[in-house]
Amino acid sequence: xxxxGGETFGVQTPTDNSPLTRAASGDARDIDRAAQxxxxxxxxxxxxxxxxxxxxxxxxxxxxxxxxxEIAVLESLDTGQPIRFMKSAAVRAAENFRFFADRAEGAxxxxxxxxxxxxxxxxxxxxxxxxxxxxxxTPFMLSxxxxxxxLAAGCTVVHKPAEWSPVTATVLAEIMHEAGLPAGVVNLVHxxxxxxxxxxxxxxxxxxxxxxxxxxxxxxxxxxxxDTLKRVHLELGGKNPVVVFADADLDRALDAVIFMLYSLNxxxxxxxxxxxxxxGIHDAFVEGLRExxxxxxxxxxxxxxxxxxxxxxxxxxxxxxSYFDIAREDGAVVAVGGERIGDVGNYxxxxxxTGARTxxxxxxxxxxxxxxxxxxxxDEAQALHIANDVPYGLAAYLWTxxxxxxxxxxxxxxxxxxWVNSENVRHLPTPFGGMKASGIGRDGGDYSFDFYMETKNxxxxxxxxxxxxxxxxxxxx
Ligand code: NAD
Numbered sequence: 001x002x003x004x005g006g007e008t009f010g011v012q013t014p015t016d017n018s019p020l021t022r023a024a025s026g027d028a029r030d031i032d033r034a035a036q037x038x039x040x041x042x043x044x045x046x047x048x049x050x051x052x053x054x055x056x057x058x059x060x061x062x063x064x065x066x067x068x069x070e071i072a073v074l075e076s077l078d079t080g081q082p083i084r085f086m087k088s089a090a091v092r093a094a095e096n097f098r099f100f101a102d103r104a105e106g107a108x109x110x111x112x113x114x115x116x117x118x119x120x121x122x123x124x125x126x127x128x129x130x131x132x133x134x135x136x137x138t139p140f141m142l143s144x145x146x147x148x149x150x151l152a153a154g155c156t157v158v159h160k161p162a163e164w165s166p167v168t169a170t171v172l173a174e175i176m177h178e179a180g181l182p183a184g185v186v187n188l189v190h191x192x193x194x195x196x197x198x199x200x201x202x203x204x205x206x207x208x209x210x211x212x213x214x215x216x217x218x219x220x221x222x223x224x225x226x227d228t229l230k231r232v233h234l235e236l237g238g239k240n241p242v243v244v245f246a247d248a249d250l251d252r253a254l255d256a257v258i259f260m261l262y263s264l265n266x267x268x269x270x271x272x273x274x275x276x277x278x279x280g281i282h283d284a285f286v287e288g289l290r291e292x293x294x295x296x297x298x299x300x301x302x303x304x305x306x307x308x309x310x311x312x313x314x315x316x317x318x319x320x321x322s323y324f325d326i327a328r329e330d331g332a333v334v335a336v337g338g339e340r341i342g343d344v345g346n347y348x349x350x351x352x353x354t355g356a357r358t359x360x361x362x363x364x365x366x367x368x369x370x371x372x373x374x375x376x377x378x379d380e381a382q383a384l385h386i387a388n389d390v391p392y393g394l395a396a397y398l399w400t401x402x403x404x405x406x407x408x409x410x411x412x413x414x415x416x417x418x419w420v421n422s423e424n425v426r427h428l429p430t431p432f433g434g435m436k437a438s439g440i441g442r443d444g445g446d447y448s449f450d451f452y453m454e455t456k457n458x459x460x461x462x463x464x465x466x467x468x469x470x471x472x473x474x475x476x477x
Contacts, residue, residue: 003191004029011166014080014310014317015300015345023166026191028199031158034187038129038156039205041184046126046154050105053152057101059179061094064144067175068094071168075140076301078167080310080346083302085264093144093172099428100448104152107449110456117463124453126154127231128207131200133193133221134169135213136162136312137267137368143172146210147186149448157186158206160197162213164313166190193217201225208451211235212269214366215392215437233441233451235269235433237366238394240415241387242272243377246281248399249421254288256423257372260397262296262350265308266370267316269438270395270417270424274363275374276383282376286335286354293336293372296350308370310346317346320369323362327353330360332373358386366392380409388414393435395424416442 007025012018024030045053064071068090075086110122132146139161150157161169173188189196201209201224208231211221218234225232242260244253260272277285301309311317317340324338337351350370356363362373377383387396396415400406410418416434419425426432429445441451 003027004033009163009190009192011078011164012313013077014312015077017314017345020077021167023163023170023190026160026189026196028195030189030191031160031196031199031203034158034189035129035131035200035203035205037184037187038158041182042126042129042156045151045156045182045185048154050107050152050154053154054101054104056179056181057097057104057148057151060148060176060181061097061101063175063179064090064094064097064172067171071140071171073302074167074171075138075165076309078165079136079139079312080301081138081264081267082306082309084304084306086301089138089141093141095428096141096144096148100148100152103446103449104154107153107453113457117461117465119460119462120457122455122457124153124449124455127452127454129156129158129205130452131203131206131209132157132159133197133200133209133211133213134159134161136165137269138264139165140168140172142212143169145443146212147172149443150210150452151181151185153449153452155208155452156184158200158203159186159188160191160193160200161188163190163192164316198224201230202228204228207231208233210451218439231451233443234439235441235443236394236437236439237368237392238269238271238434238438239274239364239366239390239392240270240272240395240397241274241276241390242397243276243383243387243399243409244278244281244285245383245400245402245405246278247401249401250281250285250288250399252421253399254285254292256397256399257289258292258296260423261372262293262308262370265311266372267312267368272395272397273367273372274386274390275372276377276386277374278383279376279378282374286352286374289352289372289374290336293350293352296370298341298347298350308350311348311369312346314346316368317348320348320367320371323365323367323369323371324351327356327360327362327373330356330362332356332360332362337370358389364390380405384409384412388412391437394438395419395434397423 003024072086113120215236299306333355337349341347431442433442
């Protein structure tokens with residue numbers, strides 16, 4: 001559907017920045033129409049009940065699977081993400097729908113909290129129409145991670161995807177329509193953050209905003225939502241440490257370090273972009289890294305052999321490339337990469353920065369590209385200090401075979417998610433989210449329903465309890 005103002009914006013493919021398509025550029029009028037539709041559809045969607053919602057969400061999952069290949073190709077073309085990783089994005093998206101569909105019936109369940117003379121019980125009910133604002137990295141999977149629990153909870157949705165990667169959001173909207181979701185239950189508005197996104201965060205019909213994106217946008221969203229007292233859930237940036245102790249299984253650690261930074265073009269909120277290595281093994285570990293990083297296959301995202309594709313947009317490409325000079329100016333060493341590839345498209349050589357200190361910009365700022373910064377450490381205390389010495393606190397990875405150290409170090413880390421002796425392996429019931437500038441709130445399992453639902457307590461008196469009596473005649477102090 002056209003935007004109310006008839007405006008559109010161009011979408012380019014990162015392989016050569018040539019036009020891929022155009023999308024309607026929605027503004028406050030389109031958001032208003034979508035929010036009204038979500039408002040009107042809410043009572044019936046809420047009343048439908050968990051069982052019926054489960055059935056519809058299963059249909060969505062099935063249709064995602066039937067279009068998985070198309071979704072993977074479109075996502076690769078739109079974002080530059082290698083097809084080898086995008087194949088599983090659609091599978092995971094379907095899994096998100098099934099996971100939350102299975103919990104739709106129980107989402108309203110609460111607690112029984114009896115006390116003397118009173119029965120207290122809690123129930124949950126959907127918060128109302130919600131706004132979902134998503135970023136450009138792995139946009140299809142991330143959208144389903146928010147939309148599936150919202151729908152399962154009984155909320156209706158207005159979705160505003162990122163303007164740099166709008167393509168698969170349209171496919172998802174088509175799928176949900178085909179699955180038979182009633183009109184108005186999910187509404188898609190393409191557009192810029194400062195116009196469509198802002199209007200969504202300010203709309204009085206929208207009761208909550210689930211946001212994934214940069215930390216500074218998250219803070220804008222809180223401000224914009226303040227007048228209408230929006231409930232906000234923020235999943236923001238990261239500068240995640242991977243800490244490797246000398247006693248770890250170093251072969252496995254090396255594979256995981258490389259995977260968690262260079263997969264998905266390094267454009268992943270949980271990427272381990274800071275490698276902290278114990279000094280005794282630093283040189284050998286870095287040597288192993290240097291060889292593997294130099295060998296990473298950069299190329300066309302649709303080529304199944306490609307391991308790193310082009311970066312999403314010329315602006316993001318310039319930002320990532322600017323850190324090569326920043327690293328050198330601050331006194332670090334660009335040991336591998338540190339250069340663009342060719343003059344066509346947004347290709348950059350996978351990069352390894354060594355000799356860094358924790359106060360350098362390459363060790364503090366989220367670069368969001370295939371750039372790994374290595375920091376040596378001498379002992380556990382120093383490792384913990386460096387690990388926590390950033391504004392972010394999303395994820396952390398720890399490699400050690402010392403059981404006591406694993407637990408004490410994990411206890412000291414300020415991060416929402418910690419993996420010990422593993423890369424990021426998700427289990428959907430576990431909480432997902434960050435501390436500090438990485439966000440507010442948690443997703444996953446029942447944590448998602450805590451956000452999309454209100455908890456209500458009902459207290460029933462059982463013993464004829466009587467309130468203190470005021471205003472009785474003839475009684476004065
Ligand atoms: P971004 O903040 O620039 O944009 C995200 C979305 O917000 C887009 O849809 C954009 O249009 C919209 N937006 C921008 N300004 C807005 C405003 N004033 N009001 C309302 N909406 C607005 O982020 P990005 O560059 O698209 O994504 C990359 C960032 O996302 C990185 O920082 C990354 O770490 C983060 N991220 C976090 C997680 C997580 O789970 N913590 C997951 C993926 C990505």
